[in-house]
Amino acid sequence: MAGHYIRTRARTAGWAWSFAAFAVALIPVGIVLFRLNLLDLQNLSWTLLLAGGLAAFGLLLALMAIAKVWRRGAVGGGRAVSALVVASIALLPFAGAAFLYRQYPEGSSAETAGLVDAALAPVASAPTSPDAVLAGRDYQATASMVYEAARTTLEQEGIEITDVASSLTPPRDSEDLGVSGTVQVPVPTLRGSLAAEAPDRFAMKDAREYTIQAVAYAPIFAFPSDVTIRIAEEGAQTFIDMRSASRDLDRDLGQNRRIIVSFLNGVDEAMRAAEGIVPEE
Structure with a gap:
C-alpha cells in the first residue's frame, strides 16, 4: 500500500x-x-x-x-x-x-568658493556642509570666450537661462525699424531684410563680466534649482563661479553639488574644444 x-x-x-x-x-x-x-x-x-x-x-x-x-x-x-x-x-x-x-544629511544649496561671500542673488539656504563649497575655475581666456562656453554647456545640460547681465549695455539692434529726423517718421524696411529667426537675446559680446541667472531641473522628479553663474575677467585670466539652490526642497541629497560639478566639467570640455585651453583649478 x-x-x-x-x-x-x-x-x-x-x-x-x-x-x-x-x-x-x-x-x-x-x-x-x-x-x-x-x-x-x-x-x-x-x-x-x-x-x-x-x-x-x-x-x-x-x-x-x-x-x-x-x-x-x-x-x-x-x-x-x-x-x-x-x-x-x-x-x-x-x-x-x-x-x-x-x-549629504543637510543643506539645499551648493556654490563655488568665489561666491561664498558674494551677494549676487538670494539663496534659499546657505550651505551647512564643507562638501557644499566647491572650487571654481579660471582660464587663460577672455570673458566672452568663457561666456560662450558656458552657454554651450548650459544648453547641453538642459539648464534654462532666464536672464543675463553684463558689464556693457547691449547695443540696440541696427536692423530694427528705426526713426528718422525730429518728427520720428518710421524708416521703411523691406520684409526680405527682416531676420528669419528671432535674434538671440543672450548674445552679448566683448564684456569683461557676465552674470547668468538660470533654472536647473533634477532628473526624474524635475525639482527646480535657481542657478547663478558669475564670469569675471581680471587681467589675463577669467574666473567662473556658480551657485545652485533648490527652490522647494529642504534637503537636496547633493543634487545642487552634482549640478555644479557637471556644469564646470562641461565648461572645461567646451573650452578645450574651442581653443585647447587647460583650466587651472
Missing part, C-alpha cells in the same frame, strides 16, 4: 507578490502624476512612503514564504522568489536615497 505526503501551500507567497507588484507600479505612477502637476510635493512624499512600506512588507512576506517552502516543502517557492526579486527592485531607489541622505 503506497502513501504520499500532503504538501501545504505557502499562502504568504501570493500576498508577497501582490504587495511587491503594487509597490513597483505605484512608484512610476506617483512620479508621472507629480510631473503632470496632479500631485503636490507632500502628496508625492506620502505616495512614495506608501510604496516603500508596501515593498518592505512584501519583502518580509516573501522571506517568510521561502522559509516555509524550505522547511516544510510547501508549494509556492517560485512565486515567493519572484516576489522577493520584485520587492528588492522596488526598494532599490529607497536604498539609494538613504545612501545620499547619509552622505
